[in-house]
Amino acid sequence: MGGFKKYDRPDGVAYTMNSLGSIYYTLGEKEMAASYYDQSSEIFLKRNDSLGLAVYYANVNKILLEEGKDDLARTQLKKAVRIFEKYHSYENEIIAIMFLGDLEIHAGNTAFAREYLDRAYKKSKDYFKNKIFQGHILLHYGHLYKDQKQTDKAIEYYHKGINIAGDAHIDQIALKQLSDLYIAQKKYEKGNYYLAKYYQVSDSLKGATVKSEIEGIRWNSEIKEQKYKNQLLNIQYEIEKQKRLNQTKTSIIIIFAVVGAIVVVSLLYRNKKRAFYISELEKKGLLEKIKSDEKIKKMHQEKYEYELDKKNQELVAINVLLLSKNQFLAEIEKVLEHNKNIGEIENELKKAIRKLNIQEKGWEQFKSAFEKVHPLFFKTIQTEYPQLSKTEIRICSYIKINMSNQEIAALLNIEYRSVIVARSRIRKKLNLKQNEELDELIKLW
Numbered sequence: 001m002g003g004f005k006k007y008d009r010p011d012g013v014a015y016t017m018n019s020l021g022s023i024y025y026t027l028g029e030k031e032m033a034a035s036y037y038d039q040s041s042e043i044f045l046k047r048n049d050s051l052g053l054a055v056y057y058a059n060v061n062k063i064l065l066e067e068g069k070d071d072l073a074r075t076q077l078k079k080a081v082r083i084f085e086k087y088h089s090y091e092n093e094i095i096a097i098m099f100l101g102d103l104e105i106h107a108g109n110t111a112f113a114r115e116y117l118d119r120a121y122k123k124s125k126d127y128f129k130n131k132i133f134q135g136h137i138l139l140h141y142g143h144l145y146k147d148q149k150q151t152d153k154a155i156e157y158y159h160k161g162i163n164i165a166g167d168a169h170i171d172q173i174a175l176k177q178l179s180d181l182y183i184a185q186k187k188y189e190k191g192n193y194y195l196a197k198y199y200q201v202s203d204s205l206k207g208a209t210v211k212s213e214i215e216g217i218r219w220n221s222e223i224k225e226q227k228y229k230n231q232l233l234n235i236q237y238e239i240e241k242q243k244r245l246n247q248t249k250t251s252i253i254i255i256f257a258v259v260g261a262i263v264v265v266s267l268l269y270r271n272k273k274r275a276f277y278i279s280e281l282e283k284k285g286l287l288e289k290i291k292s293d294e295k296i297k298k299m300h301q302e303k304y305e306y307e308l309d310k311k312n313q314e315l316v317a318i319n320v321l322l323l324s325k326n327q328f329l330a331e332i333e334k335v336l337e338h339n340k341n342i343g344e345i346e347n348e349l350k351k352a353i354r355k356l357n358i359q360e361k362g363w364e365q366f367k368s369a370f371e372k373v374h375p376l377f378f379k380t381i382q383t384e385y386p387q388l389s390k391t392e393i394r395i396c397s398y399i400k401i402n403m404s405n406q407e408i409a410a411l412l413n414i415e416y417r418s419v420i421v422a423r424s425r426i427r428k429k430l431n432l433k434q435n436e437e438l439d440e441l442i443k444l445w
Contacts, residue, residue, distance in 0.1 A: 014043035014052055022059050033409035034063055042341055054256040058096045063105065070107055090127040105147050113144050119177065135164025146177055155181050172201040253430045265400050363394065370397055380445045387429045399442045 037060045044052035057076035077100045086091035089342035093111035098206070101116035124133035139161035158178045165171070175198035179437055181190035318372035371378065377400060381393055391412070398408045405423070409416045427438055 007063060009398055013039045014047075014049070016054070017043070018052075018055055018059060025059075030063060032067070034060075037063070050083050050088055051089065054080040054089075054096075058092070058099055061099055065103060065106055070103065073103055074100070090123065091133075094127075094133060094137075097123070098137060101140055102143065105144055109148075110144060113147075117141055117144060131164050132166070135161045135166070135172065137161075138164065141173050142174060142177065144290050146181065151181055151185065172198055175201060246437055367397075370401070372445075374400065377445050385428065385430060388426065392422060392426050392429070395419070395426065396442050396445075400445070 003050060017036045017040040021033045021040065023033075025028075025033035025035065038058060041053065041056045041060075043049075044056060057080040061073040061077050062235065064070075064076070076127035076258070077096055079092055080096045083099070084090075084096060097116050097120040101113045101120065102115060104110070104113035117137060120135045120140075121134060126136060128134075138157050142154045142156075142161060145151075145157060158174050158181075160177075161171070161174060175194050179191045179198060182188070182194065261330035348401060367378075377397065378393070381396065394412070395408060396409065405419045406416060409419045412419075423438060430438070430441065432441065
């Protein structure tokens with residue numbers, strides 16, 4: 001009952017090797033068993049055969065246990081159970097679970113062992129009508145109770161298992177364990193009976209006929225393995241042949257591609273050279289045109305700067321006249337203020353002077369000259385900032401031509417402080433932030 005179900009494959013070499021490993025293990029030839037297990041696992045790995053690997057994991061666990069590699073055996077058996085469960089291989093799954101139970105008995109973990117055996121027994125009842133599986137699991141319960149030193153229970157389960165499984169599927173280990181239990185109870189007749197039965201089964205497995213059959217299987221397996229290797233060699237030869245053919249084709253394609261690329265590059269070089277010559281001629285003509293345009297532009301710029309300078313001089317002259325006029329009128333006011341005897345004449349004269357100060361003749365003359373230099377200035381102010389008064393617009397125009405606050409105060413005949421207040425009022429109407437310069441904004445208009 002220790003063997004796993006074989007799956008059909010084109011040659012079955014790996015599965016045959018795995019079966020041989022199990023047979024040699026039963027015969028006590030551990031080295032031969034390990035060798036066949038390892039060979040089967042290599043083929044399973046190459047083919048990425050997860051079911052085959054699961055069979056290998058389950059069968060090799062007995063050797064791992066004897067080598068003291070309990071943790072590795074446990075890990076591989078759990079993998080095997082998961083794979084069998086995934087592919088609905090119920091028979092193999094139950095056997096692997098039983099092996100996990102045996103492993104835990106060997107490790108002294110009786111609680112885990114019982115859990116695995118209960119799980120295996122339930123699955124055997126769910127999936128199989130044949131009770132042979134159940135009988136075999138009962139034998140494993142016998143192992144568990146023997147390990148727990150529950151002699152009577154162990155004997156009971158060994159008998160149940162033997163009766164259900166029958167002679168065809170009898171477990172020689174169970175026979176030996178049952179014999180030992182009876183002898184320990186000094187029931188020598190029964191002990192000798194099961195011991196004789198144990199040797200009978202053991203001899204039948206190690207007999208000449210069985211060994212001959214095993215050798216036949218082994219040679220058949222080696223012949224199949226050789227065929228498998230020959231097939232691999234033929235496949236590798238065909239692959240190499242195809243690879244060389246592909247390399248030849250690739251080399252020819254590369255040669256044609258290189259020759260084609262050389263021709264294309266040569267044609268492109270000639271065309272590029274011709275295009276470069278034409279480009280040089282065009283560039284030369286373009287450079288001469290650029291030089292000519294720059295010269296004309298420079299002349300226009302010089303003319304514009306000359307005219308702008310002339311207009312600025314005119315504006316300055318007008319402002320100087322206005323400033324002189326206002327200074328003159330201011331002097332008259334001072335004289336009249338010091339002469340207290342004039343009376344009403346003094347008041348009338350002051351009124352006339354104030355009227356003279358606010359007359360628009362000088363401003364209109366300045367505005368006319370200013371618009372020639374800055375034609376869009378007043379239009380921009382009236383469109384974008386209609387909230388500015390006439391006096392504020394005048395102050396903005398004076399700022400535009402870089403007049404200082406002192407000069408603006410003298411020109412408008414007002415206090416210096418009044419100019420500062422007026423500038424502040426303009427800033428508020430223009431919604432300027434603290435870090436924004438009024439002069440810079442006005443110069444952009």
